[in-house]
Amino acid sequence: MITFQIPGYLRSFTEGRGRVELDGSVASVGEALERLWTLHPGVRDRVVTEQGEVRQHVNVFVGDESIRFTGGLATPVPEGAEIWIVPAVSGGRS
Amino acid sequence: MVATRNVQVKDGDVLVMVGTTKGAFLLRSSGARKKWDVGGPHFPGHSVYAMAYDGRGKKPTLWAGTNSMHWGGVLRSSTDFGKHWTEPESANVKFPTETGASLKQIWKIRPGRPEEPNTLFCGVEPAALFESRDGGETWELNRGLYDHPHRARWQPGGGGLCLHTILPDAQDRDRMFIAISTGGVYRTDDGGRTWQPRNHGVRADFLPGKFPEYGQCVHKVVAHPSRPDRLFLQNHWGLYRSDDGGDSWTDIANGVPSDFGFCMAMHPHDPETVYIVPIESDQFRCTPEGKLRVYRTRNAGKSWEALTRGLPQKEALECVLRDAMSVDHMNPAGVYFGTRSGLVYGSPDGGASWSKLIGGLPPVVSVEAAVVGGVKSNGSRRKASAAKRASRQPARSSSRPRAAKARGAAPRRRSPKKK
Numbered sequence: 001m002i003t004f005q006i007p008g009y010l011r012s013f014t015e016g017r018g019r020v021e022l023d024g025s026v027a028s029v030g031e032a033l034e035r036l037w038t039l040h041p042g043v044r045d046r047v048v049t050e051q052g053e054v055r056q057h058v059n060v061f062v063g064d065e066s067i068r069f070t071g072g073l074a075t076p077v078p079e080g081a082e083i084w085i086v087p088a089v090s091g092g093r094s
Numbered sequence: 095m096v097a098t099r100n101v102q103v104k105d106g107d108v109l110v111m112v113g114t115t116k117g118a119f120l121l122r123s124s125g126a127r128k129k130w131d132v133g134g135p136h137f138p139g140h141s142v143y144a145m146a147y148d149g150r151g152k153k154p155t156l157w158a159g160t161n162s163m164h165w166g167g168v169l170r171s172s173t174d175f176g177k178h179w180t181e182p183e184s185a186n187v188k189f190p191t192e193t194g195a196s197l198k199q200i201w202k203i204r205p206g207r208p209e210e211p212n213t214l215f216c217g218v219e220p221a222a223l224f225e226s227r228d229g230g231e232t233w234e235l236n237r238g239l240y241d242h243p244h245r246a247r248w249q250p251g252g253g254g255l256c257l258h259t260i261l262p263d264a265q266d267r268d269r270m271f272i273a274i275s276t277g278g279v280y281r282t283d284d285g286g287r288t289w290q291p292r293n294h295g296v297r298a299d300f301l302p303g304k305f306p307e308y309g310q311c312v313h314k315v316v317a318h319p320s321r322p323d324r325l326f327l328q329n330h331w332g333l334y335r336s337d338d339g340g341d342s343w344t345d346i347a348n349g350v351p352s353d354f355g356f357c358m359a360m361h362p363h364d365p366e367t368v369y370i371v372p373i374e375s376d377q378f379r380c381t382p383e384g385k386l387r388v389y390r391t392r393n394a395g396k397s398w399e400a401l402t403r404g405l406p407q408k409e410a411l412e413c414v415l416r417d418a419m420s421v422d423h424m425n426p427a428g429v430y431f432g433t434r435s436g437l438v439y440g441s442p443d444g445g446a447s448w449s450k451l452i453g454g455l456p457p458v459v460s461v462e463a464a465v466v467g468g469v470k471s472n473g474s475r476r477k478a479s480a481a482k483r484a485s486r487q488p489a490r491s492s493s494r495p496r497a498a499k500a501r502g503a504a505p506r507r508r509s510p511k512k513k
Binding site for chain 2: 010042050
């Protein structure tokens with residue numbers, strides 16, 4: 001099982017849930033995210049662009065490590081991992 | 095978080111939609127435009143560079159292009175004046191995969207012509223035009239413009255590579271103008287299949303060749319529906335008019351303190367009258383001499399006059415951005431603008447006098463005004479009293495009686511006696 005931690009803004013697209021659990025295992029963060037938006041389609045376009053890239057000011061962590069430094073969406077996801085979707089502090093510029 | 099307040103709106107009210115870098119606000123007044131209720135913030139934390147009022151359907155619809163630095167941009171609508179806004183599950187304005195492009199920001203929402211009530215246009219960054227033929231349910235990229243061979247040479251201006259102006263020709267359904275910063279003005283004569291640059295005579299001070307075919311940093315273009323071949327253009331340095339549908343442009347910076355600026359608004363009833371707010375320079379983007387002055391021409395750019403009554407004339411280093419000025423269709427017309435410092439000013443008398451409608455907002459990036467339900471044409475009490483006030487304004491009443499009569503701006507004649 002893996003667990004997604006959902007930030008406040010996106011909970012309006014997860015029926016209010018701050019945690020979303022997925023059964024079984026996944027090969028990568030990309031696959032985990034695909035399964036997340038099968039369950040909650042509204043999350044998709046908020047987290048990734050129409051080209052499938054994680055938005056500039058959104059960070060995704062597997063455990064404590066940002067996927068920007070571990071292979072991006074190809075980052076492997078160990079059994080039992082927590083995946084965090086977190087708005088970056090840089091987003092407050094304007 | 096601050097609670098969102100809603101305004102109660104009814105037919106005949108004037109609505110001023112104010113988009114800021116951190117949310118939208120709705121200002122409502124009766125037709126007298128003396129007292130304003132303020133609603134908002136809507137979409138707190140999201141920038142709102144584009145808003146529109148669409149009165150063509152059974153219910154008036156408000157549109158807002160909202161953008162979150164984190165979560166991206168989406169187009170939303172409301173049919174109850176902001177009490178509820180749509181929140182599309184999937185982004186409704188997005189680039190096809192094969193373009194490799196991603197939406198950065200929605201810059202303009204433009205309802206189509208009255209005779210095509212389900213058509214809307216949307217201008218975005220990176221520069222592209224989207225069209226909806228089903229009332230905003232679905233949106234499609236205009237490929238004629240997106241695949242234009244000039245695209246590779248368009249360069250982002252300070253605000254990004256944005257398509258910020260959309261002008262459907264009011265009389266020719268196949269013709270439309272768009273403007274890109276920096277790309278210039280483009281015109282289609284075949285309903286959007288092909289587009290031609292229309293920048294002859296418009297300066298590009300930042301390029302070695304000052305008059306290129308395209309690549310100008312156009313900030314805003316306006317036109318009056320009754321004279322679609324006449325366009326006015328506020329450039330990144332330069333004020334221009336075209337009388338031939340953009341085929342050629344003439345410099346009309348006659349008597350302005352600077353021909354740099356961003357915003358430009360067309361008078362709703364008079365095709366000779368245009369409003370601008372000159373800015374000192376591209377290096378110092380503030381109102382010249384610390385004076386907040388709207389400039390108005392009433393002769394299509396032959397001369398400009400400063401409108402200052404009610405506006406601060408010292409220590410006012412303000413800037414009004416390209417979409418932060420608008421007019422309502424009342425008679426006399428209301429004129430509105432918002433500043434980067436979060437002030438919104440309005441004039442109920444075509445610019446003769448101004449008052450601050452609200453201050454303390456986040457930086458204002460868009461202003462759109464509308465008369466809810468449209469202006470009643472049968473000479474209501476509201477209209478009569480407004481015209482009476484206008485007749486007291488010396489700037490408006492005495493100098494151009496023939497033109498005023500021709501445009502029907504001051505209906506001072508008595509009604510014909512019943513026989």
